[in-house]
Amino acid sequence: MWNAHAYDLLDVPVQVDPIAEAQAAAFESRWGFAMPAAVREWVVGDWRDWARGPSVDLPPMYHQLEMLSEEEPGSRLMVVDRDSQGCCAFVVSVDDHDDPPVLVLERDDTTGESRSTYTHQFTAFTHAMAWDLKLWRANFESRHYLPLPANALSWLQARLEPRPTTYHWAGNQWCDAVHRFGGPAAVMVAVEADRIQYSLVVCDDVRLRDEIHSVLWP
Known part of the structure; x- marks a missing residue:
């Protein structure tokens, strides 16, 4: 299928x-x-x-x-x-x-x-459409227009499970890419150069959520 x-x-x-x-x-x-x-x-x-x-x-x-x-x-x-x-x-x-x-x-x-x-x-x-639909309907935290920490994407890739990356369009604006990560947490990060355009996090595990915050939103 x-x-x-x-x-x-x-x-x-x-x-x-x-x-x-x-x-x-x-x-x-x-x-x-x-x-x-x-x-x-x-x-x-x-x-x-x-x-x-x-x-x-x-x-x-x-x-x-x-x-x-x-x-x-x-x-x-x-x-x-x-x-x-x-x-x-x-x-x-x-x-x-x-x-x-x-x-x-x-x-x-x-x-x-x-x-x-x-x-x-x-x-x-x-896959990305369905994943986004569920994420946007969840109880997410979000941050917009921040510097992208140098190690954030590589940390998320190692700690979570990569989901489809999409390119050039971030739902309401042009971008370089929208990165998605799943598994024990759901994280979406839309980036342009070294900037986060927007980012969403859904995580029930308090310790893991704090780790994600410290890496993505220091």
């Missing part, structure tokens, strides 16, 4: 939604391509009723499928998400492999000229 990490985080059964399957097939027929396998599995999955609650708004939703533009090269780039404020778009090439990179584009780019890599695989994109 391609997107198993995301499904595990959402704790949902995965099966094909027949309506989504029909919409995906119609979309592929219209544009004359087959979606990369990891993307298609995500699009047609009947997993959005998370924990028997309201639908989880995780893109791409089958009724929002679109190509970047009507003409090449944009017609070979499938939009898998758009920033909620219209600041950027996330696309995959339909001519790439089964688990393609996700690219982030600047506002109003219809050709892909401004592309930069957001994740190296689509499955890392869905």
Whole structure:
């Protein structure tokens, strides 16, 4: 299963939604391509009723499928998400492999000229989305716009478990990278050069939480 990490985080059964399957097939027929396998599995999955609650708004939703533009090269780039404020778009090439990179584009780019890599695989994109969703809904601590201590990221990597790193977009601003760490704590750090743009920490272990504070927010 391609997107198993995301499904595990959402704790949902995965099966094909027949309506989504029909919409995906119609979309592929219209544009004359087959979606990369990891993307298609995500699009047609009947997993959005998370924990028997309201639908989880995780893109791409089958009724929002679109190509970047009507003409090449944009017609070979499938939009898998758009920033909620219209600041950027996330696309995959339909001519790439089964688990393609996700690219982030600047506002109003219809050709892909401004592309930069957001994740190296689509499955890392869905994993990061699901992980972020759970983190933002948790009881987190946060700090913004601080110097990045020289050893903080290497310490977190050694002490915790690395999760997908994303690049160039930090949810509401451009960045170098967003680093994620899991295991006994959940930590997210968005960085630009030697600065923390924002950082979040969730940890129930008081001793470990104090260690993280001392390293990340000295």
